[in-house]
Amino acid sequence: MVKKNLSLNNHIDKEKNSFELIREDILSYYNILSNEHSITKGTFLEESAKKFILENPNAFLFALIAEQSVKTEVAWSLPYNLKERLGHFDIYKFANYSEEEFEVFFKTKPALHRYPGTISKYILSACKILIEKYSGSANNIWKYPSTANEIIARLNEFKGISQKKAALGAMLLIRDFMLEVEDKNHVDIAFDVHIKRVFLRSGLVNKDDLNELINIGRILNPEYPGILTSPFWNIGRNWCRPTNPNCSECPIRRGCLKKINSFTK
Known part of the structure; x- marks a missing residue:
């Protein structure tokens, strides 16, 4: 019994130490990465697309909606590419198109998205909500003194925006666009397959569960x-890959429990 208790205590101590090391390393890595991944300071967008996102709140919302099964640069360049394709970015004109007509602008080669039909429907729906509830501008979703909870709830009203995108949108508004809110503690980590894989393999969570993550x-x-x-x-995209993970160079390798077989997709 004594040996069993010692073994259990050693296991608990190991997991506690692992957690603290991951906490330290992930926050350190955030400080390194924050500018690189910033919409306003990073380099993953062409200057024209970046400028368009910065100057047009509706472009920000549409790019957030487009964050689905494509590279970040594809999603966040989509509003600018749509404007260039149509010669305007007037959501009142957009709203007058049928779903079939609007979809053509997304599907015409080169397609603006991996799923042009789905994303075009989501964005057309967003245009109508913006006109009906926000005077045609997404800025009114977050312009007035608002809590993070309120902003996330409003973003969730739009088709194609889930927990992941709503949390991501709030985080980007605060981090990259300097939006002031008092309850940043209510902006949760965005649930994503890459993040889930890292949490499971590192031992931060023991099961595939959104609430636990x-x-x-x-x-x-x-x-x-x-x-x-x-x-x-x-980390999930570049080191903790689905196959052949590069554990030796991972930023959280000190604390990771390397449960590689717990998540392989």
């Missing part, structure tokens, strides 16, 4: 869990 994010950085999205996502 979100709760661990809150414990890792209670003041602002959402900032963990970028560093964990980048």
Whole structure:
């Protein structure tokens, strides 16, 4: 019994130490990565597309909707490419198109998205909500004194925006567009397959469960869990890959329990 208790205590101590090392390393990695992944400071967007996002709140919303199964640069360049294709970015004109007509602008080669039909429908729906509820401008979603909770709830009203995108949108508005909110602690980590893989393999969570992942994010950085999205996502994409993970160079290798077989997709 004594040996069993000692073994259990050693296991618990190992997991606690692992958690603290990951917390330290992921926050350090965030500081390195924050400018690189910033919409306003990073280099993943062409200057023309970046300028368009910065100057047009509706472009920000449409790019957020387009964050689905494509590279980040494809999603965040889509509004600018749509404007260039049509010669305007007037959502009142957009709203007058039928779904079939609007889809053509997305599907015409080169297609603006991997799923042009789905994304065109989501964006057309967003145009109508913006006109009906926000005077035609997404800026009114977050312009007035608002809490992070309110912004996330409003973003969730749009088709194609889920927990992941709403949390991501709030995080980007705060981090890259300097939006001031008092409750940054309510901006959770965005649930994503790359992030889920890292959490499972590192031992941060023991099962594939959204609520558990979100709760661990809150414990890792209670003041602002959402900032963990970028560093964990980048680790999942570049080191903790589905196959042949590069554990030796991973930024959280000191604390990772390397449960590689717990998640292989």
